[in-house]
Each structure stands twice: as structure tokens, then as C-alpha cells.
Ligand SMILES: Cc1cc2nc3c(=O)[nH]c(=O)nc-3n(C[C@H](O)[C@H](O)[C@H](O)COP(=O)(O)OP(=O)(O)OC[C@H]3O[C@@H](n4cnc5c(N)ncnc54)[C@H](O)[C@@H]3O)c2cc1C
């Protein structure tokens with residue numbers, strides 16, 4: 121028989137049950153309670169919280185995302201912590217309203233409708249939803265994709281706006297030897313079926329009036345496009361600057377649409393930057409690492425909200441730059457695209 125334990129969220133005194141065989145995060149989401157999280161498998165550190173009563177088994181958490189001294193202080197990664205008894209967790213940096221109101225998480229059967237190479241190593245994948253035929257999500261969220269022919273899942277952010285709810289558009293950076301990457305490189309074809317689960321994640325535009333900085337690299341473009349497409353449809357007139365980092369011109373894509381937002385959104389600027397432009401690129405735009413370009417271009421960042429998406433190393437570098445620029449850490453939201461290689465570090 122599976123034991124059920126009580127998890128209490130302080131200071132709200134909100135309670136839910138969690139089986140001994142499920143993680144605290146999985147149980148919370150099952151009960152419709154929105155704890156903060158990113159990767160869901162112990163790699164990004166977003167779900168870190170202080171256990172003030174009781175014990176958890178978190179042997180699966182990576183020593184990289186949860187340092188030994190943090191374990192000793194009683195911190196846990198809720199996405200990889202299994203309760204060993206009743207637990208109380210301190211969430212004093214949450215607003216109670218944040219814990220409520222997420223879209224229900226569902227499993228979807230989907231069918232590959234289109235496959236396009238957006239760059240030499242980023243593939244655009246459009247999946248038509250078969251059953252259920254519609255998904256409800258917030259711009260910026262992601263789905264877990266069950267890699268066809270395996271029992272493993274990978275997370276991918278939606279690039280389509282929530283209004284296009286009968287499909288899921290993904291942008292996948294191909295990684296050498298990667299499970300889903302190799303499926304895309306070698307086997308995928310229109311009509312293939314796959315299972316998705318979601319929507320997941322707390323990465324979405326907060327409904328404030330603050331000027332926003334969006335910073336992305338590589339396939340971190342996907343959730344940003346979803347956010348910008350949604351802003352355009354909903355005529356959101358907020359000031360937004362989108363910094364996008366790539367190596368050379370061949371790594372840029374979707375430029376017409378992005379520069380087009382400068383015309384359709386009243387206060388939007390797109391700043392692509394190349395870190396290693398090729399001689400034949402004849403590049404006249406910003407150069408350098410995207411974090412360096414942000415530091416040069418945004419001297420007055422204190423009042424801004426920041427949204428970051430892309431590889432782990434880029435996010436860590438951006439967090440350091442935003443701290444120097446005086447952006448309050450409570451106003452920084454990010455999705456680290458952690459991979460198996462990051463988890464193995
Ligand atoms: C919240 C979230 C959202 C994401 N959204 C996107 C997105 O929109 N677009 C996107 O492109 N990616 C996204 N990712 C990353 C994505 O989930 C995958 O991790 C990525 O695509 C790699 O998957 P894969 O199956 O191709 O490679 P994997 O099989 O996961 O391997 C990744 C790399 O690690 C290497 N590797 C595998 N095992 C090991 C090991 N044990 N030790 C060392 N190296 C190893 C592989 O050779 C490969 O190079 C997101 C991740 C998260 C957490």
C-alpha cells in the first residue's frame with residue numbers, strides 16, 4: 121500500500137496530500153497548486169524551497185542544482201523530493217494568489233503537420249492536436265513530448281500564441297547524439313504521432329505595466345515569439361525590448377516577423393546580436409555576447425521586469441548582468457533549457 125502524507129505550505133497553511141512514490145511538485149500540480157518550477161527533473165533549481173518540518177528523500181537531485189550546504193540548511197528541490205512523512209514547506213517569498221489558477225495539465229495525442237529547418241540546426245515542428253483537439257495555455261509555457269519509440273520525455277516551449285489552440289508549434293535546437301534531436305534528424309515525417317503533456321511552467325508575461333526586457337539565445341526564441349504574437353493579438357501596448365543572441369547570421373531566423381513587431385506593437389524594439397559574425401555576413405548590428413550587449417544598451421534597468429530563455433550558461437550569465445544593472449531578482453523570470461548534458465555535470 122502506498123502511504124499518503126500531508127504537505128503544508130507556510131505561511132498560507134495550504135495543505136495537500138502526496139504519495140510516498142510521487143514528488144512534492146507532481147502532487148501539488150495534481151491538486152492544481154502552482155508551485156514554482158522549470159525543468160521538473162532536478163536540473164534548474166527553480167523549485168528550490170526550505171523544508172521546515174519533516175524529511176524528504178532527494179537522492180535524485182543533482183549536486184549542481186542543489187549544493188551540499190543548501191541540503192544541510194534544509195533546502196530541497198521539490199521536483200525531485202519524495203516525502204518520508206508529513207512535511208511543512210516555507211514559501212514566504214510567494215504571494216498566495218500565485219499558488220492558484222493554472223490551466224489543467226492534460227495528455228494530448230498529436231500528429232506532425234509540418235517540419236521546417238529554420239536555421240542549419242533549429243527545426244520548426246508543427247503538431248496538430250488530435251485528442252483532445254484543443255490546448256489551453258499561457259504564452260511562454262511548455263509541453264513535455266514523449267520521444268517516439270522511447271519512454272523518455274523532453275520539454276519544448278510553444279512558439280504559437282494561445283489563440284492558435286488546435287496546434288503546438290515547437291522550435292528545437294538539434295544536439296549531437298540527442299534522443300529527440302536524432303529522431304528529428306533521421307526519422308521524423310509528416311503524419312507521425314506523438315504524445316504531449318502540459319501545459320507546464322511559470323514562464324509567462326506578468327500582467328504589469330513595467331517595461332520588459334526579453335533576453336534569449338538559440339531556440340529560446342520559441343516562448344518569446346509566443347509572448348510577442350500574443351501581445352500583438354491582444355494589442356498590449358507595453359514597452360518591450362527583445363535582445364536575441366546568436367553566433368553568426370546563419371543562426372538568425374524569423375527576422376521579418378520580429379522587425380515587423382516594431383511596427384505592429386507601439387513600444388517594441390528588437391536587438392539581434394552576433395557573437396562571432398562571419399566575414400561574409402557584412403553585419404552592421406550589435407556584436408558580442410548578448411549579455412554584454414544588454415549591459416551596454418540598458419543603463420536604466422532598475423525599473424524593468426526581465427524574461428530570459430535559452431541554454432543554462434546564457435541564463436546564468438544574464439542573471440549576473442541583471443543583478444549588476446540593479447534589476448530586482450523578484451522581477452526576473454526564466455526558463456533554463458537544461459539538458460541531459462547539464463544534468464550530468
Ligand atoms: C522548461 C524547458 C523548456 C525547453 N524548451 C526547449 C525549446 O523550446 N527548444 C529546445 O530546443 N529545447 C528546449 N528545451 C531543452 C529540451 O528539453 C532538450 O533537453 C533538448 O532538446 C535536448 O534533447 P535531446 O533529446 O535532443 O538530447 P538528449 O538526449 O537530452 O541529450 C542532450 C545532449 O546531452 C548529451 N548527453 C546525453 N546523455 C548524456 C550524459 N549522460 N552525459 C553527458 N552528455 C549527455 C547528448 O549527446 C546531447 O548532446 C527545454 C528544456 C526545458 C527544461
Ligand code: FES
Nearest residue numbers: 158159160165199
Ligand atoms: S524544476 Fe526542480 S530543479 Fe528544475
